[in-house]
Amino acid sequence: MIRKQDFKRIGEYLWEIPQTFREDMRVPARIYADDALLEAALGERSVEQLVNTATLPGIVEYALAMPDIHQGYGFPIGGVAATRLPHGIISPGGVGYDINCGVRVMGTHITHEEITPHIGELATALYYNCPSGVGEKGSIKVTEAEFDDLCVKGARWALGRGYARPQDLPRTEESGCLAGAHPDKVSKRARERGRPQVGTLGAGNHFIEVDKVTAVYDQDAARAMGLFEGQVTVQIHCGSRGFGHQICTDYVDEFQSAIKKYDIKLPDRELVCAPFDSPEGQSYFAAMACAANYAFANRQVLLYHIRRSFEQVLAGKVSDWDVFQVYDIAHNMAKVETHEIDGERMQVCVHRKGATRAFGPGFEGLPPEYRAIGQPVLVPGSMGTASYVLVGTAGSMEQTFGSTCHGAGRVMSRAQAKRQVRGDKLRGELEHQGIAVRAGSLPGLAEEAPSAYKDVDRVVEVVQRAGIARQVARLEPIAVIKG
């Protein structure tokens, strides 16, 4: 059991477990948190999972956790680990089953007042046009041959099929296309699971949400993103569906042998890994990139359905019903990046599991309009609570390999949430708050109750005060669509 006394306080919002805490640690473990968030993390096994992450071969500087840390499997959720290339490891469990699970935020030219009379109809249109639910299939047909193209091109595939606008792509992490994807590294089973699900939301904690901007903290950054107070915005939270799940399953199984081959000792088998430059590591990275591109394409097709829904419901009722992309960002991914470590520019493989890339101003991969403000970071809250748009900072580049939090972070188990919250009652409460709810499963809704999550305001406050992101705008929900 790890206790608060085991930590050294490094800063007001930064805590460290020294490398000496456990013999197998290769680096110290660090958590960004205030007292209350740290206490919440100590109530479960997430900190132990972070210490386990600190044992990975090739890990540099620190095993890091964001303030939304909570218990996952293998890595904690909210975990960041960078390994030195070329020989440091890559771990499928460090990315997770939902490869490139992420968030896309869109803006509109519609105000909250304008949309209020139509919000129920819009929520219904979104629910029917954006397929959701367990194992749901999409309305988009993708042939076997075309599927390879999708895996390699990601959002660019969607552009070719007419589901994207050219200006959507630069406003997507990696322009919606992660390099290095090789469909021949993906199993037949993964293809079978993924091909029918393009353009679907799925179930669990995935959602589409219509929001209103209730506060702007940084006018310049908000202006660059086209955001203003009182505006209606839309969020998508989903990933690579059964395709990513199968790829992770395949490689976690295959890597059980790889750890023996490379004589890697691990405290948890879900952390299985292989040297990045090994045949196994390269194969996983190529397959993971296919899933990352699938997820970019998936969220792009969902944006197409959202645009259709806005047109269906609002054409002729508001002056401009257009939906434009603000940014799309992954929060389950392994990326090859160059960071400054001990004064040396070093190429590393950054695993972010339930953590968001948050590159600061000047990053060349950003579209010109965002280069001065830093990369947009999208932090969804729990259902019914606020979400935030942030930007990456120079501080995130210096401290966290350009990473920050990804959400509120759970505090209550799903089983406990189901015992404490009734789905129909929760829906009634949300509707009473003026939030239109369209959900396929009421028990599923109960598991995602706001009381099951940490306070997103507190999480965002910590990352801002720690200097690893800066607040731009606050969003509050007016419609929630879930599987």
Added chain:
Amino acid sequence: MSRQANFSEVEHTADWAIRVRGATLPELFVNAATGMYSLVADISAITPTVEREVEVESVDAEALLVKWLNELLYHTETGGEVFCAFRVEAFEPTHIQSIVKAGRGVELKKQIKAVTFHNLQIISSGGGYQATLVFDV
């Protein structure tokens, strides 16, 4: 041992977990599958219409359990088969041959994306076996 005592839900913050027991390893496997599908559906109400042979191999008993359960999940997602009855025909710690029965068109309460290896260890205790499985949901 009653079916209720064969598996129980364990608290896990983000995902789902069950603790499974069995007098023998094959029984542990059957109870794990029964426990997993009990989380997502009322399997006592399923009338099986599909029978399938599922055979897998892996490096050890833990990896075999994960692979076998993931194999079942694959058929659930691609074929809509919700499994309710499991029989082990041949078993070694690195190989299982089984006959499983499923119904189609069953409403799922929840989706299990995958079975994980997280802290997975099959422990021999008191003349039987025990394991805790964490599912990604």
